[in-house]
Amino acid sequence: MERKSEKIKKVQGFNILQDECIWMRSGIVAFKRCENAYDCNNCSFDKAMTAALRSGKKAADGELRSFREQAKEHSYMERMCRHMLTGRVAVRKCGNDFRCDVCEFDQMMEDVDAIYxxxxxxxxxxxxxxxxxxxxxxxxxxxxxxxxxxxxxxxxxxxxxxxxxxxxxxxxxxxxxxxxxxxxxxxxxxxxxxxxxxxxxxxxxxxxxxxxxxxxxxxxxxxxxxxxxxxxxxxxxxxxxxxxxxxxxxxxxxxxxxxxxxxxxxxxxxxxxxxxxxxxxxxxxxxxxxxxxxxxxxxxxxx
Missing domain, CATH: 2.40.50.100 (RNA polymerase II/Efflux pump adaptor protein, barrel-sandwich hybrid domain)
Known part of the structure; x- marks a missing residue:
């Protein structure tokens, strides 16, 4: 039987969602897959990007803006909740600029997950x-x-x-x-x-x-x-x-x-x-x- 370290390399799969990161959807980065079910508040990539923006880094064609800032320019009906982005609920709009930590609906979904x-x-x-x-x-x-x-x-x-x-x-x-x-x-x-x-x-x-x-x-x-x-x-x-x-x-x-x-x-x-x-x-x-x-x-x- 092969060692685990050798075998695991043959299976590069996680039982998690692999959809486009919200930073990619917003056109801020060229390519990035979401590996955290759009839970941006607990995402190391999101934290790094946010810190970079706060430090004043700019793109070649001008100043970068957070996807949260861009979301404010869209109508409410265009702001999809992360639970909708992952396909977990059919329709749910985000009214918190992806601030899931202050969202009662997100907390309810998390509580349900903890039990069932x-x-x-x-x-x-x-x-x-x-x-x-x-x-x-x-x-x-x-x-x-x-x-x-x-x-x-x-x-x-x-x-x-x-x-x-x-x-x-x-x-x-x-x-x-x-x-x-x-x-x-x-x-x-x-x-x-x-x-x-x-x-x-x-x-x-x-x-x-x-x-x-x-x-x-x-x-x-x-x-x-x-x-x-x-x-x-x-x-x-x-x-x-x-x-x-x-x-x-x-x-x-x-x-x-x-x-x-x-x-x-x-x-x-x-x-x-x-x-x-x-x-x-x-x-x-x-x-x-x-x-x-x-x-x-x-x-x-x-x-």
């Missing part, structure tokens, strides 16, 4: 496990889904849930908690056993799925939608995603993990080799002799 997952995604079967094609996967079997505005929804993949079985409880980070990539971000419990799970991204937790705290079995039943765990406002998003598995590369990795699990079980229980693949729905429950700590260490990459 954005749409269903296609789920395929890979080596007997469910696999969501548009998600990013950490080697410790947590997934990361890039959503509207660049936020990250986090959960556990189907392999992890079938490996350890139905949890009796979950410990999730509180809102405002700071997470670091590849460091413990949550804890899964099954009776007296506990397993720390590594966070797939770095950032600040801004919402937690309280439903799974009340009903942990939701994570098993629907790990990629209703079984999500928490929402993160990420830091260094692009760098974080580069170290995760995605698309066909993720499928290859999951197949490799399934094969590694099979080899582990067959080495401990040679008699099972004659029956074919090891049990998938609840590996620990079917063969607890393999050991909880062994499964957690080998596949969740924690102690």
């Amino acid at each position: 997952p954005v749409g269903a995604v296609p789920v395929a079967e890979v080596a007997g496990y469910r696999y969501a094609d548009s998600y990013y996967y950490h080697e410790g079997h947590a997934w990361a889904r890039v959503e509207y505005g660049g936020r990250i929804r986090v959960g556990l993949d189907d392999f992890a849930m079938k490996l350890l079985g139905r949890p009796s409880g979950l410990e999730l980070p509180g809102v405002g908690s700071a997470l670091r990539q590849s460091e413990p971000g949550l804890c899964l419990k099954r009776d007296r056993n506990e397993a720390e799970v590594l966070s797939p991204v770095e950032g600040t937790v801004i919402a937690v799925n309280v439903d799974v705290l009340k009903q942990p079995e939701r994570v098993n039943a629907d790990p990629y939608s209703q079984g999500w765990l928490f929402l993160v406002e990420p830091e260094r998003l692009k760098k974080n995603l580069e170290s995760l598995y995605f698309g066909e590369i993720g499928k290859d990795w999951l197949t490799h993990e399934a094969e590694s699990l099979q080899q582990l079980i067959f080495s401990e229980f040679p008699a099972m080799a004659a029956t074919g693949a090891p049990p998938v729905d609840d590996v620990y429950g079917a063969v607890p002799e393999v050991g909880w700590d062994t499964l957690v260490h080998e596949f969740l990459k924690t102690r």
